[in-house]
Amino acid sequence: xxxxxxxxxxxxxxxGTSVKIECRSLDFQATTMxxxxxxxxxxxxxxATSNEGSKATYEQGVExxxxxxxxxxxxxxxxxxxxxxxxxxxxxxxSARRTGDFFGQGTRLTVV
Amino acid sequence: AQKVTQAQTEISVVEKxxxxxxxxxxxxxxxxxxxxxxxxxxxxLVFLIRRNSFDEQNEISGRYxxxxxxxxxxxxxxxxxxxxxxxxxYFCALASQGKLIFGTGTRLQVFx
Numbered sequence: 455x456x457x458x459x460x461x462x463x464x465x466x467x468x469x470g471t472s473v474k475i476e477c478r479s480l481d482f483q484a485t486t487m488x489x490x491x492x493x494x495x496x497x498x499x500x501x502a503t504s505n506e507g508s509k510a511t512y513e514q515g516v517e518x519x520x521x522x523x524x525x526x527x528x529x530x531x532x533x534x535x536x537x538x539x540x541x542x543x544x545x546x547x548x549s550a551r552r553t554g555d556f557f558g559q560g561t562r563l564t565v566v
Numbered sequence: 567a568q569k570v571t572q573a574q575t576e577i578s579v580v581e582k583x584x585x586x587x588x589x590x591x592x593x594x595x596x597x598x599x600x601x602x603x604x605x606x607x608x609x610x611l612v613f614l615i616r617r618n619s620f621d622e623q624n625e626i627s628g629r630y631x632x633x634x635x636x637x638x639x640x641x642x643x644x645x646x647x648x649x650x651x652x653x654x655x656y657f658c659a660l661a662s663q664g665k666l667i668f669g670t671g672t673r674l675q676v677f678x
């Protein structure tokens with residue numbers, strides 16, 4: 455099956471710092487990857503669509519300057535939360551598209 | 567509007583009971599895909615099934631079965647003889663315009 459690896463699984467950072475989350479497709483090439491955010495006991499909300507070699511497409515209401523997405527290769531997309539604040543604390547999960555969407559393990563970000 | 571509704575927020579059953587998780591969707595698309603994902607406490611999303619809108623055949627995979635009814639825009643998921651390991655949040659999702667739209671999820675608790 456298709457394997458997507460997300461790293462780190464948990465991260466705690468200080469307010470004002472930046473955090474980078476990686477999403478890798480391990481056994482297939484993914485032209486398109488997606489980044490979601492999930493608040494406790496809530497659904498997944500699509501933040502942006504990451505396309506290899508081009509700019510990401512952000513959903514309405516998502517600050518592109520705060521959530522920087524880079525999809526530099528067919529197997530790696532990164533999400534950088536810049537100048538993190540406590541309200542950015544959440545569960546972030548990526549997916550890579552093959553015939554279907556395969557998800558990473560998620561990253562729990564806590565900003566203190 | 568594209569929308570997925572999972573009206574059941576939480577369901578609790580005792581092991582070996584059968585349980586059905588409801589999913590109702592709205593879409594203007596004539597061709598679309600429907601999905602079910604499982605999210606255990608660890609957080610990752612586990613793909614369970616993808617169904618094409620033209621394929622209304624019900625599907626069975628072990629203890630899992632899915633009932634797709636286009637006439638009522640429903641894609642319900644039944645677990646037969648539930649087990650404690652089935653405890654998780656289950657999400658129904660609709661693929662529309664290249665994106666996945668998730669329902670709010672149903673938390674299933676299976677007690678021994």
